[in-house]
Amino acid sequence: MSAAAGTAPGAVKSKRPVTTLGQQKRQESLTAYLFMAPALIVFLIFLIIPIFFAIYVSFTNWNGISPLGQQARGAIGTLVFTNETDEAVTIPAGTVVNSIGSEPLAYVTTEDITLEAGVGNTVQVPAKAADDSLGTESNIRANVVQNVEDPALAEVVSVNNPLPIAGGVNNAYEIVGTENYTRILAEQSLAQRDFFIALKNTVYFVLGVVPTQTILALLLAVIVNQRWLKAKGFFRTAFYFPSITSSVVISVIFMWMFTQEGLVNTLIGALFPNYENVVWLDDPNGVIHNFLGLFGVARDTVGDWASQRVAGITLWDWISGPSVTLLTIMILNTWTTIGTMMVIYLAALQNIPGQVYEAAQIDGASAWQTFRKITVPLLAPTTFFVVTLGLIGTFQVFDQIFVISSGGPAKTTLTVAYMVYENGFRNSDMGLAATTALILFVIIFVFTMIQRIFTRERAIE
């Protein structure tokens, strides 16, 4: 980024022939850059360059393991295993093979393969380099790979003919163009299905949590703001405290409260003797499905449309609603953020001058009219801010999913943010992960813009 970009007003003035003033200005600019430098360097390295990096990686199939910038090196190829026994041998994915030669190179198989029974039978297994010590193209081809790390397996197989490398160059990663984007958006693929499952879950999460927390926060703020209320400070503290607590800690507490024999079920059971314990943390059933089920509506009875697939998911599954487990995490999220939102609303409420209400009272407006026609419109900018905060927070829900459910049961708590992590760091598919993250960025941006238009129109009305 060029610091002197653009024409700042100061630049025009410095053309004046007054040297002392010019010197002074140059001095000031220099000081300013010195002042800015530390923060700018941090921003540049950890925020701005990474954004462009994310875009670059989204056009590759980088695995996150081989070093970037070493495209010609590295290895993704095949190993040939030979059976030494009369029995069928399974070679599990993740079997490590050490090479012997000029450089130690380790390779890991990436698929489960079974070698047929019989001495001398061979099978080709796709493999990739295990660590950063990739070596050069030439020694990958030349060296004979011999020993398998698992001793039990090493006894029954031998590895010969190392890594016939496909393509030779660009094996660590390749520029794949828009492949990651089409995988998610256009093709019928596992990646697409997972993405839309995640998107569905995330949207249910957002649509459930954001309105609920906004309305509840406003309601509570209005109550706490009442003149006759005592112990305001206590209530403010009580509501705000959860939002300063670590999301991981809150997730642990909720996991404990929502276990099958736990606090929540005990409490509900005490109030309703007929209550059957809900398995909050492991129930993939959608709440809308459950609700429809009360009226005997099920997938088989609603007609053929339910089996139609859109983006790899049946229409019936699209309308599932959040699963019970996701609902639990939605409750957790609302519970945590309500306090922040309430404090923001409270500050805005206290900024509304008392005369406004007095005028309304003289005009004979009822409490509800005052709230509806005066308080809510005056709070519109605050509502915009609260909803934006809510959208950004809920669209990225990650910590709670990581701790509580890891995306399960049956992928019903898989969110887009969690999918980014899983693809990148569990499945070693950084390209797909970066693509997913960027698509999420665009979605959040669009949602924020839409709600901006909405709030602005409401304000104009």
Add this chain to the structure above:
Amino acid sequence: MTTMTANEARITSGSQESTARRLGRRVFSTLAIGVLILFALAETMPFVLTIANSFKCLPPTRQEPQSFIPVPPFLVECTNEAGTMRPAADTSTALTFNPALDGYEGIFEFNFGRWFINNIIYALAVTILRLIFDSLAGYALARLKFPGNRVMFFIILGTMMIPAIVLLIPRFIILKEMGLLNSYQGVILSLAADAFGIFLMKQFFESIPYEIEEAAQVDGASRFTMFFRIVLPMATPALTALTIFSFQGTWNNFMDVLIIVNQNPDLYNLPLGMALLQGQFGDTLIWNIYLAGAVITTLPLAIVFFMFQRYFVEGISYSGLKG
């Protein structure tokens, strides 16, 4: 009902309330207090019960999770002479329990002490760096004229819009390329300045009267002297708010730490350690230990919160009004 009373109120000129309205008001206030107390209970009871259960033996955390009144005998043994776990009924009833320290002893059998120290290191280092970097940058943006001033401000502001999840992968790459993965420096440097802090400091410096600096300038003080001797001491309220937000944010940081030090358990912070502790418990979670960990993780922040509550609340409302 409200429209009728509205007309009546206009006739009686607002000074005297009609009985209907007064009744309505009473119903409203009773309902309002009810709602408020219900929510306050829902927000506070989980913490109260977490503390209570962290001081229980294991069986009562499952069978009597709701009991919260500690009664003597204190500091009971959770195992009996035969070496087996005492049943829940031995140490708890529906409302009371005998406190034990098993949870707190248990949590330190993991790497918990190390994570606690790491958390302090991360939070302090990041906070100190942010105080310096953010206030320097905030001052330059607020007070100094230089080409690119506005552009830089908008770029910094713009980065606030970037979702953290988008940075997850590229940050990992950068740190990997720099050889900073699995190191203290990796965590600390990547969090060493933040847009919110710069914004906060800039707004504050703009509110300080310029005359004070002018006077110092006449005396021939350099910008640096002026900044450190005169301007910064005046910025104590903003610096306090920044300290609190940075400390809280870093203390609770989970995602960045997860990505950066994932491979070295000795560098975990408390949230990461707590999140991954599940896997170390075996088949079932040992709740008194886990909840003790939750209490210790929260305690330092809770102390800071109750000491500086005003700044927390002011800071959040401040950012809210700007939005």
